[in-house]
Structure formats: C-alpha cells, structure tokens
Amino acid sequence: MNGMNTVWTAWACIAAMALLVRASAADEVLYNGIRLSSPFPPKDHKLSLDPPPLPPYLVAPPAVIPIDVGRQLFVDDFLVEHTTLTRTYHLAEFHPANPVLKPDKPWECEGRGPMAMPFSGGVFYDPRDQLFKMWYMGSYSLYLCYATSRDGIQWDKPSLDAKPGTNIVVPSGGGGANTVWLDLETKDPERRFVFITTHGGEDLIPAGVEWHGSKCSMDVHFSLDGIHWGKPVVRVGPCGDRNSAFWNPFRKVWVYSIRGAWPFGGVTYGMRCRQYWEVKDLAGGLGWKYGEAPLWVGADDLDLPRPERKIRTELYTLDAVGYESLMLSLFTIYHGWGNVPEGRPKPNELCVGFSRDGLHWHRPDRRSFIPVSERPGDWNYGNVQSAGGCCLIVGDKLHFYVSGRAGCPTFHDACGSTGLATLRRDGFASMDAGEAAATLTTRPVRFTGKYLFVNMASSPQGELVAEALDEHGRVIKPFSMTNCEPLQGDRTAHQVKWRGAADLSALSGKPVKFRFHLRNGRLYAFWVSPDASGASHGYVAAGGPGFTGPTDTVGIPSR
Numbered sequence: 001m002n003g004m005n006t007v008w009t010a011w012a013c014i015a016a017m018a019l020l021v022r023a024s025a026a027d028e029v030l031y032n033g034i035r036l037s038s039p040f041p042p043k044d045h046k047l048s049l050d051p052p053p054l055p056p057y058l059v060a061p062p063a064v065i066p067i068d069v070g071r072q073l074f075v076d077d078f079l080v081e082h083t084t085l086t087r088t089y090h091l092a093e094f095h096p097a098n099p100v101l102k103p104d105k106p107w108e109c110e111g112r113g114p115m116a117m118p119f120s121g122g123v124f125y126d127p128r129d130q131l132f133k134m135w136y137m138g139s140y141s142l143y144l145c146y147a148t149s150r151d152g153i154q155w156d157k158p159s160l161d162a163k164p165g166t167n168i169v170v171p172s173g174g175g176g177a178n179t180v181w182l183d184l185e186t187k188d189p190e191r192r193f194v195f196i197t198t199h200g201g202e203d204l205i206p207a208g209v210e211w212h213g214s215k216c217s218m219d220v221h222f223s224l225d226g227i228h229w230g231k232p233v234v235r236v237g238p239c240g241d242r243n244s245a246f247w248n249p250f251r252k253v254w255v256y257s258i259r260g261a262w263p264f265g266g267v268t269y270g271m272r273c274r275q276y277w278e279v280k281d282l283a284g285g286l287g288w289k290y291g292e293a294p295l296w297v298g299a300d301d302l303d304l305p306r307p308e309r310k311i312r313t314e315l316y317t318l319d320a321v322g323y324e325s326l327m328l329s330l331f332t333i334y335h336g337w338g339n340v341p342e343g344r345p346k347p348n349e350l351c352v353g354f355s356r357d358g359l360h361w362h363r364p365d366r367r368s369f370i371p372v373s374e375r376p377g378d379w380n381y382g383n384v385q386s387a388g389g390c391c392l393i394v395g396d397k398l399h400f401y402v403s404g405r406a407g408c409p410t411f412h413d414a415c416g417s418t419g420l421a422t423l424r425r426d427g428f429a430s431m432d433a434g435e436a437a438a439t440l441t442t443r444p445v446r447f448t449g450k451y452l453f454v455n456m457a458s459s460p461q462g463e464l465v466a467e468a469l470d471e472h473g474r475v476i477k478p479f480s481m482t483n484c485e486p487l488q489g490d491r492t493a494h495q496v497k498w499r500g501a502a503d504l505s506a507l508s509g510k511p512v513k514f515r516f517h518l519r520n521g522r523l524y525a526f527w528v529s530p531d532a533s534g535a536s537h538g539y540v541a542a543g544g545p546g547f548t549g550p551t552d553t554v555g556i557p558s559r
Contacts, residue, residue, distance in 0.1 A: 031069045031250055032078075032325065033062030034357050041276055041359050047262050047298045055360035064444045064511045069250075070325030070538020070552075071455065071525040074440075075354045075429045076362050083440040085431035085518060089365035092400055092421035099379040099404065099417035101134065101147060101155045107166050112140035113414020117403035120244040120319050122180035122388035125152075125543035126226075132392070133226060134401065135169070135180035135195075140414050144174030144195075146227060152392065152399055153420065160227055169227050173199060179244045179319075179388040180226070182543070184550040185252075193226040194282065196245045196256075204238040206290050212270065213261060214241035220282045236277075236287030242317050244388060248358045249322040249539050249550060253278040254285070255358070257318045262298050272314035272334055273298030276359070296359070302366045303333050306347060311336035316348050320355075321390040322539035324426070324525075324552075329353040329361060330369070330386035330400075338382060339412045345382025345405040346413070347372050352428065365429075370402055370421045379417045380404030389542030391423075396492045398423045399544075425492045426455045430522035433462075437519040442526075444471050444511040449528035450503035452514070453536075457490040462520025464488075466496050468504070469513040476507065481517055492524075493534040493556040504528060531555055 028036040034057045053059075061078055072079055074087065103114035121135040121144070132152045138145035146169045147155045157167040178197040186192060201217025217237025221229045240259030248255055256277040261270025276296035279285025303313040316334040320327050331351045338346040350370040353361040373380045383405040392399045399422055406415040431440055456464055463486040468479035475481075478500035485497045516523060527536045533555030540547050546554055 028251070030357065031066065032356055033065050035062075036357060041278070041294060041296075043294050045276075045294050045296065047273060047295050049301050051302050052300060052363075055355070055357065055362055057356050057360070058362065061443060064446050067325070067445045067447050067528060068449065068537065071426055071527045071536045072325055073354075073426055073428065073525050074431050074523065075326070076364065078356060079442050079445070081441045081443045081513065083431065084438040085433055085440050085523070086438075087429055088432050088522070089367075089429050090423065090427050091367060092370050092398075092423045094370075094380075095153070095420040095422055097153050098419040100153055100401075100420045101136065101418035102379070103138070103415075103417065105138070105157060105166070107143065107163075107168060108138045108145070110139040111142050113408045113411045113416075115140050115414060115416040116145070117405075117416040117418045118387035118401065119177055119403060120179050120317065120386060120388040122182070123392065123401040123542060124182040124389050125392050125545060125547070126182060127184075127543065127548050130545070133182070134387075134418070135178075135226070136418060137175050137416070138168060139175065140411070140416075141175040143168045143172075144170035144178065144180075144197075152394055162227065170195070170197075170229060173197065177242045177244065177317075179246070181245070181247060181388060182226070183247065184543070185247075185249065190224050190230075191222040191283075193223040195221040195223065195229055196243075196282075197221070198239070198241060198243045201235075201237040201239070204290070209290060211238070216241050216243070218243055218245075218256065222283075233283045234285075234287070238290055239275075240272075242272075244317060244319050246320045246388070247322070248278070248320075248327065250327070251358055253280055253358075254282050255320070256293075257320070258293055259317070260293070260295060262295060271298060271312070272316055274315055274318050297361055299333060302363075303351070304366065306335045309336045309340070309347075316346075317385060319386040319388055319390055321541045322550075323391070323541045324536060324538035325356075327355040327358050328390055328541065329355065330390055331361075331363070332385045333368075338407075343376070343407045343409070343412050345407045347382050349384050350386055350402065354428070370400060372404070377406055378404075379406055380419055381406050383413065383416070384419075392542045393425060393540050393544035393547070395545075396425050398425055398427070398541075424524070426525040430457075430524050431518070432522050433518040433520065435520060437517055439515055439517050440523065441469070441473075441515045442513050444513055446509065446511055447504075447528040448508050449530040450505050450508065451529045451532055451534065452496040452504060452526065453529055453534045454487065454494050454496060454516070454526045455492045455524040456487060456494055456518075456521055457524075458488050458518075458521030460488070462488065462518070464516060464518045464521060464523065466514055466516050468507060469515055471511050471513070473513065476512070479504075479507070481515075495532070495534065529555065
C-alpha cells in the first residue's frame with residue numbers, strides 16, 4: 001500500500017510540475033518584472049464610462065523591479081514606495097515657428113482643400129542619413145508626401161520620381177489614415193520602412209451583418225528607402241476609417257490600433273473607441289475576422305466635454321511608441337463634429353497616456369497635452385492629431401509633430417498644416433520639493449549597471465542627495481546621504497556620486513531601494529547606466545540626432 005501511495009504521489013508531483021511548466025510558458029514576464037495574464041491580450045476586455053481602475057501592475061507591482069531598460073519616469077507610482085514630494089504633470093508647448101510645414105505646392109492644394117500634415121503618417125529621425133523624415137497627407141486625402149529636415153524645424157520637399165517633379169511618394173491610395181514607421185530593429189533591409197494604409201473593405205464584412213460607419217480594411221507595404229513602396233503584402237480588416245499602427249519594442253509585436261464602435265446608450269453607430277490586434281510579423285501575421293479584435297480603450301467620464309458643446313467625448317485615434325522604459329501614447333479626444341461654429345474643423349485635441357504592459361493605459365492627467373486654438377484662422381483651430389512615432393528626442397527636448405486644421409471657406413475640415421510642440425526630455429511628470437526638504441523612496445529595484453543618474457532641476461538654493469538602502473530600509477555603506485555629493489542646477493542627465501565608492505558595482509544584481517532627498521527642485525527620472533556616459537539603453541521613441549539605433553546607447557557627452 002505504501003508503494004502505491006508513493007507511485008500516486010510521484011504521478012501527482014509530475015502532473016503538478018507539468019501544470020506549472022504550462023503556466024510559466026503561458027505567462028509572459030516583461031523587462032520590468034510585470035507578469036502578463038494569460039491569455040494576453042484578454043479576449044473579453046470591457047469598456048466603461050466610469051473612471052478606469054488602476055492598471056494591474058500599479059495595484060500589485062513586482063516585488064523587485066528590474067530597471068536595466070531605460071530611464072525610470074515618475075508618471076505613476078510603479079516605482080514609488082513612499083514619498084513626501086508632490087507630483088506635477090506638465091504640458092507640451094507650441095514652438096514659435098509654427099506651422100513648420102504648410103501646403104505651399106500645387107499638388108498640396110487640390111481637391112477639397114490644401115493639406116500638408118501627417119494623418120497619422122510618421123515623423124522619424126533616420127540615423128543612417130542623419131535626417132528628420134516626415135510622411136504626410138498632401139491635399140485632402142489624395143497623396144502621401146515626403147519631407148526631410150536637418151534640424152526638425154526647417155523642412156525641405158525634395159523632387160522625387162514617384163510622381164516626377166513632386167515630393168509625392170504614393171500618388172494614389174495613400175492620402176487617407178495611415179502609418180509610416182522606420183523599423184530600426186528589422187533584419188531585412190527591404191522592410192526598413194513600413195506603410196500601413198486604410199482603404200475600402202466592404203468584402204471583409206460578413207453578409208447580413210449590420211455595419212455602421214465606414215467599411216474599411218488595411219494594407220501593409222514595405223520599402224527600402226521610404227520613397228519607393230512595394231505592393232501590399234497583406235490585407236487585414238474589417239475596421240473603421242481612422243486606423244493606425246505601432247511597434248511595441250518591449251514585447252516585439254506590431255499592434256494595430258483599430259477604429260471600433262462601442263455600442264453604448266442606444267447610440268446606433270456606437271461611440272468611437274479602439275480595438276486591439278497584435279502580430280509578430282506584419283507580413284506573415286494573421287489578421288482578425290469580424291468581431292474577433294477585442295475592444296481596447298475609449299474615452300470615459302474623466303474626458304470632459306467642451307462647455308459650449310456638452311457632447312460626450314469619444315476616442316478618435318491612438319498612436320503609441322516605446323519611450324525609455326514605458327509605452328507612451330497620444331490619445332486624440334473627439335469633442336463632436338466640425339462646422340460648429342460655422343467653418344470650424346472638429347475640435348479634436350491630444351491627451352497623453354502611459355503603459356508599462358502595452359495594454360492598460362494610465363491617464364492621470366486629462367488636460368489637453370497639445371490643444372486646439374480658440375482663435376479662428378489659426379493653423380490649429382481644429383483637429384489636432386498625432387503623428388506616427390509620437391515624439392523625437394532632440395537634445396534636452398522632446399519634439400511632438402502634430403496636425404492642425406484652420407478650416408477653409410470651401411470646406412471646413414481642410415487647410416491642414418503641421419505644427420511642433422516641445423517638452424523637456426522625460427518631462428511628463430516631476431516630483432517636486434519646496435523650501436522644506438522632502439524625500440522619495442523607491443520600491444526594491446535590481447540592476448546590472450554601475451552609475452546612478454537623475455534628470456533634475458533645482459534652484460540655486462536647492463539640491464538633491466541620494467542614498468541606497470537594503471530591502472529592510474537600512475542604509476548600505478558607503479552609499480549614505482552624508483557621503484553623497486550634492487547635485488544642483490538643471491540637467492537632464494546628472495550623475496550621482498558618493499565619496500568612498502567609485503560606482504555601484506557592489507550593489508549590482510541585489511535588491512536595492514534608492515532614497516532621494518530634494519529641496520527647492522524637481523526630479524523627473526532616475527536610472528542606473530552601465531556607462532559613465534549615462535546611456536539608459538531605453539527606447540528613444542522616433543529617434544533623434546546622435547542616436548544610432550532604437551535605444552539610447554550613447555548617453556550624454558561629457559561637459
């Protein structure tokens with residue numbers, strides 16, 4: 001009998017181990033320690049107008065958070081165990097040179113009205129050619145055009161051969177909603193540039209299905225140079241008319257950001273929202289069937305309507321990109337149809353969101369991150385929307401290229417141009433202290449680097465010092481605040497040093513908490529770099545001058 005029990009016990013252990021193996025194989029653990037649920041993404045995700053719950057990773061963060069990838073931003077409490085600092089969210093500011101690109105060529109002024117703006121298109125910095133590159137709509141929904149720049153402010157429209165004598169790269173079928181992406185991670189040079197465009201797709205909707213709104217699908221094209229595009233390699237759908245796509249570099253998947261319709265409150269057409277679909281390979285990845293792409297995200301009761309309209313807000317579109325250690329998204333919030341008052345385009349404007357798992361968005365600040373103007377005739381009087389790639393890193397600033405429409409006498413939704421908004425690098429949120437010293441203690445983190453850096457600004461009377469603690473909150477010598485060399489001034493990469501230690505090698509691979517003491521200053525981010533240059537090895541969004549690839553391997557030159 002004891003032998004039989006032993007056999008059954010052995011089989012039970014084997015079965016339990018098999019289940020454990022299957023569970024661990026199904027669960028995906030991300031670069032930041034977050035364990036994704038299985039299946040991911042969930043197929044039954046629900047939308048609600050109620051303020052959304054916190055993402056799962058904020059409710060139950062990992063016990064120890066790996067921080068080897070990217071600058072660690074304080075946009076939420078993922079990294080914060082305790083603080084007496086005050087969090088402030090910051091908004092982008094328009095550049096005085098706006099609009100930086102406007103319709104001034106004959107082929108940009110055809111059809112229903114002049115246009116020279118990404119929709120979503122794309123704006124990237126190409127390290128191979130050391131150029132800013134923009135793909136944008138020329139004329140209203142007619143052409144995909146191409147422009148380049150050395151500084152991101154003055155743009156050239158080169159004469160190309162797709163339509164000789166113009167800068168048009170797709171003469172037909174490229175002027176609607178689309179995404180152009182510079183893929184610096186592909187191993188196939190023929191796929192270095194990706195073009196995903198929306199067009200008609202009635203045949204993808206099953207017979208007898210009631211479908212409200214535009215009946216569309218998406219095509220995927222590749223290019224070696226971003227100018228000469230091959231035939232479509234795959235077609236996916238069905239979908240609505242305002243779609244985009246992006247690369248999630250943390251999980252190595254392409255994500256289709258699909259215009260969906262969320263049936264709410266008896267509204268026949270459904271509220272605009274986003275549906276989600278991911279593939280590893282754009283060319284070989286299977287698309288979705290009708291009803292298969294799950295609902296993802298929409299507007300809610302925290303997205304307040306404009307006072308003069310009192311129309312429930314909707315989510316018009318969503319572009320996203322990997323920035324440092326998280327996914328950054330620009331949400332285009334819809335405030336109702338255009339032409340109210342007479343001649344005004346839709347007063348869409350941009351809000352910002354953040355995600356650490358690529359699915360759940362945290363939007364703690366619902367103010368307009370990049371707004372419309374309230375002055376008739378301004379380039380951004382209506383329809384401010386994001387560009388594919390979202391932002392670029394240009395020195396100590398982030399560059400956001402956005403579309404805007406002034407409206408035309410002939411058509412209220414035309415006269416579109418491209419504007420530039422800027423923000424301090426990592427400057428979405430800061431942890432602030434006044435005259436009284438305040439502290440921030442991180443959760444336990446683990447790293448393999450050697451040099452601690454911060455992005456901070458202080459007044460002449462302010463300073464920052466830091467200390468390293470073990471998991472129980474005890475100071476690890478010699479990394480105490482008394483041994484820390486005080487930091488002052490305004491720098492987006494400032495190395496923290498301690499007397500008695502050349503670097504943090506002694507703490508590498510161990511769970512450590514950092515405690516920052518700040519007075520009269522702002523703390524935006526921290527990170528531990530393997531290099532004294534401060535290279536974060538995080539993702540650099542749509543790139544920028546000085547970067548050689550998709551991640552920051554160069555840091556800040558010594559000053």
